[in-house]
Amino acid sequence: MATMLLAVSCGSNEPKSKVLVLYYSQTSNTKMVAEEIANKLGADIEEIVAENPYDGDFNATIERCLKERENGEIPEIKRVKSKIEKYDVIFLGYPIWFGTYAPPVAKFLQDVDLSGKKIVPFCTFGSGGLESSLKDLRKAQPNAKLMNAYGVRAARMDAMPAEVNQFLAENNYIRGEYVILENFGDLHEVTEEESSIFNKAVADYPMIHAKALMAAKRRIPGGVEYLYLAEDLPREAKGNMPPAGQMKVYVQMMNGKSPVFTRVVR
Numbered sequence: 001m002a003t004m005l006l007a008v009s010c011g012s013n014e015p016k017s018k019v020l021v022l023y024y025s026q027t028s029n030t031k032m033v034a035e036e037i038a039n040k041l042g043a044d045i046e047e048i049v050a051e052n053p054y055d056g057d058f059n060a061t062i063e064r065c066l067k068e069r070e071n072g073e074i075p076e077i078k079r080v081k082s083k084i085e086k087y088d089v090i091f092l093g094y095p096i097w098f099g100t101y102a103p104p105v106a107k108f109l110q111d112v113d114l115s116g117k118k119i120v121p122f123c124t125f126g127s128g129g130l131e132s133s134l135k136d137l138r139k140a141q142p143n144a145k146l147m148n149a150y151g152v153r154a155a156r157m158d159a160m161p162a163e164v165n166q167f168l169a170e171n172n173y174i175r176g177e178y179v180i181l182e183n184f185g186d187l188h189e190v191t192e193e194e195s196s197i198f199n200k201a202v203a204d205y206p207m208i209h210a211k212a213l214m215a216a217k218r219r220i221p222g223g224v225e226y227l228y229l230a231e232d233l234p235r236e237a238k239g240n241m242p243p244a245g246q247m248k249v250y251v252q253m254m255n256g257k258s259p260v261f262t263r264v265v266r
């Protein structure tokens, strides 16, 4: 196998541009990512605040959100104080709710015109939803320039600071070293061992009840990463579950550690 490459970014992506980190967060995960990014960039930061804040309780929020979706309602937000026109690059952060950005961010995107701005999306999620949120973002702000995005599972916040560093360096926002990952190997039918690694990785996440069909793997610093093609096992249809089907699941197995999944792409 080829050796992993280290590269050094000169951080020249946005030499003189003004950067704002704008985010919504209900239970602080996205806030932690936002602060990490703002600190590393020395950027301005502001929180998007709902006029009538969502309850911190998970089930109460799901219920309110389902009702709002049924009624086609998007909740009001407090006025964003930052002068958006002053900024060239907006790092926009959100938790994934029902496969897309949380409603306060939908409201912000409805009210603002980000034409010509660079948007760098970042998000936190239980299992995934970055890719589907990007589709919505593209529709909401068709004239903005959507840049590479970063997403992390709520259960992996300990890995976040190093990942943010890698993300900012590989996209040239900061100076520093980053790893150029090798490509995944061939996608093949899962072996018994790979199937058992998949099952272990998703075992403690009740929303995933799936069977791995195919797998590919590559080395990453300190371990191995698997890409699985998996399919939902039969399950009860519920309003807050995505429709059953196939998905990609990324799993990391660091040396000496149990496997963990890092994101699901449906």
Ligand SMILES: Cc1cc2nc3c(=O)[nH]c(=O)nc-3n(C[C@H](O)[C@H](O)[C@H](O)COP(=O)(O)O)c2cc1C
Pocket (backbone or CB within 6 Å): 024, 025, 026, 027, 028, 029, 030, 031, 058, 061, 062, 065, 094, 095, 096, 097, 098, 099, 100, 124, 125, 126, 127, 128, 129, 153, 154
């Ligand atoms: C109403 C609601 C809906 C959610 N929907 C999803 C979802 O569709 N997919 C997912 O992976 N996580 C989902 N989550 C989990 C959140 O994305 C996750 O906990 C996130 O880290 C919360 O970010 P915060 O702490 O910044 O509020 C949902 C959480 C809530 C409260």
